[in-house]
Amino acid sequence: MMLRVFVTVAAMLAFTVALVVVVLAPLQWPVLIWTGVVLAGVLFERARYGAARAAPVGGDWRETPERFIDDASGKVMVVWVSPSSGERRYVAADDDVNAPANELQ
Structure with a gap:
């Protein structure tokens, strides 16, 4: 659990730093894209493999x-x-x- 929090905070920090770098040096935009992809992946992973849910009802579960x-x-x-x-x-x-x-x- 602690590792997920650390990775999420690190990805957010890296994205923020990349955003500042792009504002100061616009030709560095690929850095912003790659850190954005990493941040999106981390956030997607947290949402996709999140907490336990109630037993599914209906469908073919x-x-x-x-x-x-x-x-x-x-x-x-x-x-x-x-x-x-x-x-x-x-x-x-x-x-x-x-x-x-x-x-x-």
């Missing part, structure tokens, strides 16, 4: 046998997938299903 322990919450997460779109969702398992990490290995 299926629960997979995949389980993992979320680093941030320590909870067991269940992976759901929609075969038609390929979208994946991460849902916290029921509390009575959660097991200590050493029991899952």
